[in-house]
Amino acid sequence: MSTSIMLFTRDLRVRDNPALAAACRAERVVPVFVFDDALLGGPFAAPNRVRFLLESLADLRESLRELGGDLVVRRGDPVTEVARLAERTRAAALFLADERSAYAARRLDGLRGLGLEVSAHPGITVVPPGDLTPAGGDHYRVFTPYWRAWDAAGRRPVAKTPRKVALPSGLRPGALPDMAGLVSGTPSRDLADGGERAGRRRMETWLRESAADYDRVHDDLAADRTSRLSPYLKFGCVSPLEAAKAGPEGFRRQLAWRDFHHQVAAAFPELARADYRPRGRRWNRDEDALAAWRAGMTGIPIVDAGMRQLRAEGFMHNRARLITASFLTRNLDIDWRRGLRHFNDWLLDGDVADNAGNWQWVAGTGNNTRPAQVMKPLRQALRFDRGGDYVRRYVPELAEIEGSRVHRPWSLPADRRRALGYPPPIVDPE
CATH class of the missing domain: 1.25.40.80 (Serine Threonine Protein Phosphatase 5, Tetratricopeptide repeat)
Structure with a gap:
């Protein structure tokens, strides 16, 4: 009786999953997800993403159970855990999504050394x-x-959804871990549901x-x-x-x-760490300015609204991402890598390639054909939040300011500015 292993990584679904569809051609299938301690000890270990991951895995397990199977959950080194499952179930083949990060390449090399027939399938892009x-x-x-x-x-x-997933008998799926056992910290209050x-x-x-x-x-x-x-x-x-x-x-x-x-x-596997196109820039080390940017207290309403949305939702509107990143790297002259790390701490969608690529594009060190381009925050605010509703939604101190005046609180009378409890701009806003 043929048995295959389906290693889920960044493809937590049963619909249009080419690797799962191929794995299910075997008579028995072991769908498995491995909590890799190497990732849990690094930048991935952010409360928002771990919570979303756990919800997504619980949803995946339910879908697999509806198909007659289950999700096997393990923790440790993926290569070691797959080897143990292959020995336990006598599986001959391994299927997984084709991922091209440096980490994924090392994992794939290790898996190919197990003596299994390893097959990587599209589906991540x-x-x-x-x-x-x-x-x-x-x-x-x-x-x-x-x-x-x-x-x-x-x-x-589009790959067909399997009609049936048959797990080998006697195999214990294992429980999904509690979030506290994987990461410390508290998730954002308004996260989207995973799965x-x-x-x-x-x-x-x-x-x-x-x-x-x-x-x-x-x-x-x-x-x-x-x-x-x-x-x-x-x-x-x-x-x-x-x-x-x-x-x-x-x-x-x-x-x-x-x-x-x-x-x-x-x-260019160093995309999240090194300039794709070095410009020889000297970065500012102003820790107070960086802290104000992180907290959404720069005194520039459109920037602060984006940074506060990030903390509240683990998400930021794409236009706000461009504005806040440009402000950090162009107005404050702070290294894009420091902004990238903060985004990675909070974003649900903290995709290494996409996040780093966008930060380098804004900073002028990446694939931007106009590397000197600067997004002036006030001009961006008046163009893309003309009525100020986005700012009022995320910066409650300014909720009572009418219309586009919300983007220039520094122009209000001094007594009203003091009553707002909102900081003055940390750099020239104009």
């Missing part, structure tokens, strides 16, 4: 890194030609209610009509391919940006 390359190069360094190639590329068929079911509900609602207007409103901060699918894409609760096939062109372009950063990171 729409187009796998390396599938599209420019003439004379190993990866695209500029987005626009990548986007043209990406949009014209063929797509794999494939929640992700698909979110996608279906957005496609029905907002997708048609995406190109017009996705930069409108107050409208908040972006898809908010990024954490579900990060953990693979939603298939990026399904999202690309269903979404409008502007949304597909954002998915192409995600794939673009993944192919850059595959070619």
Whole structure:
């Protein structure tokens, strides 16, 4: 009787999961997720993402049980745990998603040394890194030609959901751990729910209610009509391919940006640590300014609104991400790596490639064809939060200021400024 192992990593779903579909061709399947201590001891160990992960795994376990199987949960080194399961179940084949990070490459090398037939399948991106390359190069360094190639590329068929998952008899699945046993700290108060079911509900609602207007409103901060699918894409609760096939062109372009950063990171594994294009900049070490930025107390309302949304929701509107990152690196001259670490502490969708790629793009050290570009916060605020509703939503001290005046609290009479309890700007706001 044939037995395979399905190692879940960043593909926590049963729909359109090519690795799972292939694994289920065997008579018995061991679906397994391994809590890797190497990751839990590093930047991944953020309360927001760990909570979202646990909810996503609980949802995945329920889906697998509905198909007749279960999710086997282990903790330790993935290679060691897979080896133990293979010996226990006499599995001959291992299936997993094709991931191209440096960590994933080391894991895959270890798994291939176990003597199993190892098969890596697409599913983490729409187009796998390396599938599209420019003439004379190993990866695209500029987005626009990548986007043209990406949009014209063929797509794999959507993988069928398995009808049945048969777990080998006598195998103990194991319990999901408590969050306190994995990470310290308290999650944000308004986190999205994790899991494939929640992700698909979110996608279906957005496609029905907002997708048609995406190109017009996705930069409108107050409208908040972006898809908010990024954490579900990060953990693979939603298939990026399904999202690309269903979404409008502007949304597909954002998915192409995600794939673009993944192919850059595959070619330049140091993307989260070193300048992709070194500029020789000397960074400011102003710890007080950095602390004010982190706390959303810079005195620049549009910046503070974004930083407070991040802490409250583990999410920040994409336009606000650009504004807050530009403010840190251009107005305060603080190293992009310090901003990246703070985002990683709070973001549900803290995808290493996408997050680092965007930070380097804003800082001028990455793939921006206009490396000197600066996003002036006041100009951005008046353009993308014209009525000030986004600021009033996240900066309650300013909730009673009318209209666009909320973006210039420093222009109010002195007695009213003092009554607000809101700090003066830490740099020239104009």
